Amino acid sequence: MPARFTAHTSSILLFTLALGLTAPVQAADFMQEYKAYKAAIEKDDTKAALSHARNAYQLGATKYGKNSLNYANLGINLADALISARQAKGTRNAKKHKEAHALYLSALSIYEQEYGAKAAELMSPLLSAADSTKDDKKANELSLRALKIAEASNDPLMLAQTQIQAFVRLVNTKFYTTKMISHLRDAYEYYVKHSPADSIERLEATFLMANLHAGNKHEDEAEELFFEVIKQFKSLNYSHPYALGSHARLVSLYQEMGEADKATEHCVVIGQMRPWSDSQEQIPLYRSEPHYPTLSGTRGVEGYAIIDFAVNEQGMVVDTKVVSSKGGKSFETATLNAVKNWRYAPKFENGKPVTTRTKVHMNFEM
DSSP states (O other), rough: HEEEEHHHHHHHHHHHHHHHHHHHHHHHHHHHHHHHHHHHTTOOOHHHHHHHHHHHHHHHHHHTTTTTTHHHHHEEEEEEEHHHHHHHHTTTOHHHHHHHHHHHHHHHHHHHHOOOOOOOOHHHHHHHHHOOSSSSSHHHHHHHHHHHHHHTTOOOOHHHHHHHHHHHHHSSTTTTOOOHHHHHHHHHHHHHSSSOTTOHHHHHHHHHHHHHHHHOOHHHHHHHHHHHHHHHHHHSSOOOOOHHHHHHHHHHHHTTTTOOHHHHHHHHHHHSSOOOTTSOOOSSSBOOOOOOOOOHHHHTOOEEEEEEEHHHHHHHTEEEEEEEEEHHHHHHHHHHHHHTTOOOOOETTTEEEOOEEEEEEEOOOO
């Protein structure tokens, strides 16, 4: 009997000793992983950042507890790293996408417990959750909730930021309403009044407003704002997607207005800004869709046409040739008539635009 008692006591002591040793080790491991995560972020190493963010998140559960704000913030770090890793690869990994969204929602729940359901602190996980879900209805609900909090905050900058993020998330959904357009206009007006002309937030709002005007066929207003974006990024002396996007939209704008020479200027600029890829089908800056041949449509005939052509130094389509087709000559003719009006960014070699060849595969389906 005493022997059994002694053995039991020994195992308790050993277990206690193990706990005493494990806690400092885990704490040290956590700090090591967290520091490595921050270092990876500074180096813009998305792969390493994701690995260390995940390790820190897992170790943080023991260090802080799964209901703590620290754990919620570690979850947001991991979710951000998942999104960044996906963007760096240029793909939308569904598994990473869902995991990031779940982490944002988990953090949101902890924030709600800590700060309340209407606190300004909820803005980050709310908007991140809206941006990371594929469910547009859910994104709309989260965005509207964020807007309501921002409107009650008496913080005009927070409101403008929220209005822009909500607009961007919902612009291509059925929840894109006149109210969303009003949010964009209000945010743009705020940034024009209160932000420097070259601030990224103001330039984003300007770019979005220019696109809105272009979509509404307000060519003069769109042209002015696109040029404003281009001018400011020139002064900042670096390329940015908004500058590239502004040039691209001006190509479409001028082509629609029948001003091909002006469109050419921006085609050439884009060619200088963006490398040409010989390994893939080039994407036109401006394209008009081919008309479905009437007789083929009446008869229910489907088919395709593959056209090879040259893109000259001005980004214009020349020297078109039919590679192959199916369904009849009418599909070839329809494709040729459309492609001849397309505009591309020319390829640059040794600082000069050159003519190069590419091809397009056009499907005609009922």
